[in-house]
Amino acid sequence: MTDTFQLEIVTPEKMVVRDTAEEIQIPGKNGYLGILPGHAPLVTELAVGEISYRNGGSAHHLAVAWGFAEVLPDKVTVLAEIAERAEDIDVQRAQEAKRRAEEQFGKGKTEDDFTHAEDALKRAETRLKVAEEKN
Ligand code: ATP
Secondary structure: OOOOEEEEEEOOOOEEEEEEEOEEEEEEOOEEEEEOOOOOOEEEEEOOEEEEEEEOOEEEEEEEEEEEEEEEOOEEEEEEEEEEEHHHOOHHHHHHHHHHHHHHHHHOOOHHHHHHHHHHHHHHHHHHHHHHOOO
16 A cells, blocks of 8 residues: 555636645545545545645645535545645734624624625634644
């Protein structure tokens, strides 16, 4: 068995990552999944969260939201609505989005308003966390 697998992270707009990896953490709908080479095949829905993977001793981090990940023994494919590498995250934009989302909590009237604000806050907080982890 090899000690790496192929990794592709794709959004509707572009190929964000095509790399090899030794290990990856994926935010699944029911919690984070740690994947090593040779993992049993599975498909999981993605939550809003952070993908971290290691390749040749260096760690890489991305913010992702929605979509699916397919795990095969020698390949992991992530099809995400949104995927941003740590170095591509606009921190000021995420801070402003976080502030707006917090404001919405105060002003929200319907359950939809709160869900919307909660989702926006989660995306913004994930972006800020991931941006801090850039190499
Ligand atoms: P905002 O209110 O700032 O637009 P949002 O969470 O509503 O934030 P999304 O709907 O999640 O934005 O994303 C829309 C597009 O903008 C996606 O392509 C996403 O990758 C990009 N994007 C959003 N926020 C950032 C950011 N802080 N840095 C880099 N790209 C971002």
